[in-house]
Amino acid sequence: MRDVSIVGIGQTKVGEHWEKSLRDLAVESLWAAMDEVGIEKADALYVGNMLGGQFVGQEHLGTLIADFAGLRGTEAFRVEAACCSGAAALRQGYLAVASGLHDIVAVTGVEKMTDALGCTTAAGLATATDGDYEASQGLSLVAVHALLMRRYMYKYGATNADFAMFAVNAHRNAVGNPYAMFHRPISKDAFEKARMIADPINLLDSAPVADGAATLVLCPREQASEFSTQPIRISASAVATDSVALHDRRDLLFLESAYLSAKRAYQQAGVGPDDIDVFELHDAFTIMSALSLEACGFAERGEGYRLGQNGNISLEGPTPICTMGGLKARGNPVGATGVYQVVEVVEQLRGQAGPNQVQSPRLGMAQNIGGSGGTAITHIMEAMN
């Protein structure tokens, strides 16, 4: 298969876009990316979206967005894998270019959540869980994660406050990201006083749902210099799954999908966790930051939360995570998040991360997780300059 490069990025600000529809957001990010590349056409469009049908009554999003962006006629699909729909769309776009099927491919992640009409936000998000065994028993998506966090705290003797620095770090970084939802730092004290959402998960453990869209433009590596002075190579793309329902996991506190997809990605790129300079992980809840760091080899089991405490995860630390605010403070427009993560890695590898710039990063990793770990998709990107 061919090597694939990212030559264009685009994103909307994440937030409550009451005045913009789902298609408006998608097209805005798509045009921003296409403008950067200097193209008016693409061979295909892959759209990552989880909740368009339930929230705004719109399926058929691949074709709809392609048409409104001026790409009528082109191949277009929507790809869905719950909260990792964005990375799933990138996976398909990557494959379309790597295979030689297409040369110029756009990947757009989009979600419109703040004026959901079709159902409540909690009910929509719960469709990422196992409906027959979890949601139907009253387990919301946050409740499923609360079970994970409670178990982790019980097994490893951690307290809720031990997770504070994941949120503090994310909010600190979001200040420097003009596209982030929140631009104010939070204190450890504020975290500890935050009200409970689903005990032991409090408001500041939780990433906010939001509206937003992000786009990547891909092409074969050998053509990349035609479109960008700073093409970023996709060194690895890997997917793994686990049971959707928690009760069926072999080990509740080990994200097997995250472990397997990271392992496959490391193998494809020929690297290990020590080589990763920036890691955009899936901090939908702080417990997921700890579990992801453990599953991906950055911490021993039961030690992930300590990376938050000892400064390891800050922009200056050995394992910078959520460098542009993460899901927690950039905001989590669910089906778009996986694309935002990769856009942010690209910003870091290009040296365009402004005040949040990590020093001379060469390799960046993004891991997008569906549900409570049912699916994990890992991409590794490499600066070529």
Next chain:
Amino acid sequence: MRDVSIVGIGQTKVGEHWEKSLRDLAVESLWAAMDEVGIEKADALYVGNMLGGQFVGQEHLGTLIADFAGLRGTEAFRVEAACCSGAAALRQGYLAVASGLHDIVAVTGVEKMTDALGCTTAAGLATATDGDYEASQGLSLVAVHALLMRRYMYKYGATNADFAMFAVNAHRNAVGNPYAMFHRPISKDAFEKARMIADPINLLDSAPVADGAATLVLCPREQASEFSTQPIRISASAVATDSVALHDRRDLLFLESAYLSAKRAYQQAGVGPDDIDVFELHDAFTIMSALSLEACGFAERGEGYRLGQNGNISLEGPTPICTMGGLKARGNPVGATGVYQVVEVVEQLRGQAGPNQVQSPRLGMAQNIGGSGGTAITHIMEAMN
């Protein structure tokens, strides 16, 4: 890219499966296909489904079905393109094998519609239209097609009765398909007396929504003989899009997406319409049969409906369509339909179509259409014996 073969098929009966869940149906068809091939694992699973989120409160279907089928860990996604989600999933599965990424890939189309809880069937199906410009104005999916049919009748002087033989042919063929929803022929007289659904579309112009699942197992052509004595080659796979909304089409009565995807498929396979021995077209409504036959080069514009009248489309005719009952009488479990169509072409090319066997077919084509023509996906299959 590598040549790809279909080595296994599986399907559930189409109908009202009150006693089976969405995952039950999907796994039943997946296991039937895997049993036929004699495998217990696959490298990836692509699931075609349109309405799981809205109807049964379940997204994240790729991973959920993979896990319940015993494929935990494997790459799995859901692909959605409204009513052509099934063919969209096949498109991704085809690409995964053709590219060399995976060797054994399963493609499952599934829909569970008869006990929809989340919204009405009409509201769910309307999310295949342009929500902001069509559904929100009260246009259901059948109403959109009624506009097409009325315009066609006006422009070409056809009457509703002129479309009868598409339904009569489908019902006649379904009698010989054990997996079909309806097993009784209908008369032209019954068609003419059928009650109106959305004038001029009557009950017997319309394919019934239903529950069902179908699966294909793919592998590289050079490995196909390990898994099947009758592998079927996928000679072409092509996608094209148009505007989702009717009012934006360049020409209301020309299915540009169907035309373009068929043209691309013919080019890839190096054949033309005269070479196609079996054509499974997307007869969600009889008007779509006429428009598809015209767009794919089987009839001049304005003449498609005559192919129904003159016997051309019957099993003995030059252009057999809907040979196992079509959407009309096999039933239309929306996201599964595109996979059923290809399963049926495979049955014909293997010579396993029983009383419905077309004489010595070599090439079969399946065309799955999303919405009222927003997306069209065409696959051409070839018998290799």
